[in-house]
Amino acid sequence: MNPVKRDLTVLLTAPRGFCAGVDRAIEIVERALEKFGAPVFVRHEIVHNDHVVGRLRDMGAVFIDELEEAPDDRPVIFSAHGVPKSVPAEAEQRNMIFVDATCPLVSKVHVETERHSTQGLEILLIGHAGHPEVVGTMGQLPDGEIKLIETEEDAEKFEPQDPDKLAYVTQTTLSVDDTAAIVGILQRRFPNISMPHKEDICYATTNRQEAVKAIAPRAQALIVIGAETSSNSKRLVEVGERHGCRFAVLAAEAAHVDWDKLESVKPDTVGVTAGASAPEHLVQEVVEALKARYNVTVETIETAKEDVTFKIPRLLTA
Template identity: 70%
Template sequence: MRVNFAPEARLPEKRPISILLAAPRGFCAGVDRAIQIVEQAIRKWGAPVYVRHEIVHNRHVVERLEALGAVFVEELDECPLDRPVIFSAHGVPKSVPAEARQREMIYVDATCPLVSKVHVEAERHFNAGREIVLIGHAGHPEVIGTMGQLPAGAITLLETVEDAENFQPGDPSKLSFVTQTTLSVDDTAEMVAVLQRRFPGIAAPHKEDICYATTNRQDAVKAMAEQADLVLVIGSPKSSNSVRLVEVAKRAGARDGQLVASADDVDWAWFVDVRTVGVTAGASAPEDLVEDLIAAIAARFDANVEEVRVTKEDVVFKLPRALVE
């Protein structure tokens, strides 16, 4: 019996697509330090090491550290007294280390130094007799930690421009503000402008509280957004700086912006009519997730990658002395 074979079918040509890769992106110095603290604590004291709250807001990072021997909990009473506990990069209220000391626990504070700077500023304003306004998002661990540095009522949280317009201080002549470190630069500037218009004597931070990494990642997204039909941001919905990157991309001219935890979360229907896609990652997202996303795009399209760099970061934070001795 003769079998007729069809001519070899040609695979359809891949549609060309340009990938604009934002730089800087991904891990910042504070996140890198926090992860190293957990790793070094496990080396020093062995597993398990307990971590109060997710060390950073990224499930992939958390799962990798769990595999090494980290146990993530929400409160200190979930930790045995004979094992070390680490406080997350977002910072904690003063009551948390006080409780750890009272229980005679070994603890290491992985609070980002730039968050600690905001804590110091708030305390300085309080000691100077000023009422303090905190610009931030209710319920975020960093906001909870900052407000927990001082007695209840010492800090008023403002979340929107409307809040800033309606705020009534006890004494406008003794007023100050601090901000969460991971906010939208533009949104925060708008709120600060309202406060300074209404209260010209309001005391401001010596140096802007929004951290260098948040600013740089937003600047990189702005630099590529106008050229991008779609911007993909790798990060967690719980990550404030990652969520802000999506908002910044859309505001800066991208036709669409989406937050994805990894390449597995991409809906390829988003790519209909997309000729240029921007890619970035929040400050708690590891670079291997970026590489996986680019590989997934390249598997489906004829991809050309171009880096869009706005600055070079060289910030490094030292580990706590207890871990390097």
């Protein structure tokens, strides 16, 4: 005799999953394969998700770590996270066909750094060392021109060359709350620091964090679908924990969720969301896995509507 399933409310956040920059990057690879045929080379993961990368690999995309691994006579695509200026410069020198899939919101940060540099300002980048986006942004200027600030402690200790000639930019996928704390320290210490004209943290990162904040007071547990390498997905877990979820976990897919640990929390309400590079079918697989274990009622909590789209490069639309 089958045991009676416990009742469980699943709070499904909206928005969740793919953002406009991820949609654009994936479409760029798909269109390049249609136009040029396989193989098309992609420098680094186009977005941080193994399922997305695997599907594109099956279609004929070849993912490489550095440009030197690509032949001169095949197209190459740069990932959504952005690349140092040296990379397209090398591609041009080799007369390669290349397409830049950098998210336009990351490109905006690149433009800001150049503007600050031409104004003679010392530039701080708030971000995580080693993340591809940070590597790309710091690579817009010569080595040493951009200083990385990772923590509140870094912000307290930093000593500028001139406190009145200082500017900051940020990685686009950070925690809104953590970044605000760091910015607050910089503004207290350096009142004349130049700020971005518009917030650098992207709309999708902000929206997904706000959605988690909205469900956290009701949910004893939170499942975030996303890759371990995805900065914005990791931040969603942190936001959930900070706002009261006893069990907040990042899982690449349903099979990676520790279901026994979830059950040990004895939740009556579980939140489900996805980072900006996680496809929707993975979310639905988690919902189905919950339905197999519980008597589930799904409630969608919508905190924002997203209608942002970004243009595809002209090379692929002609």
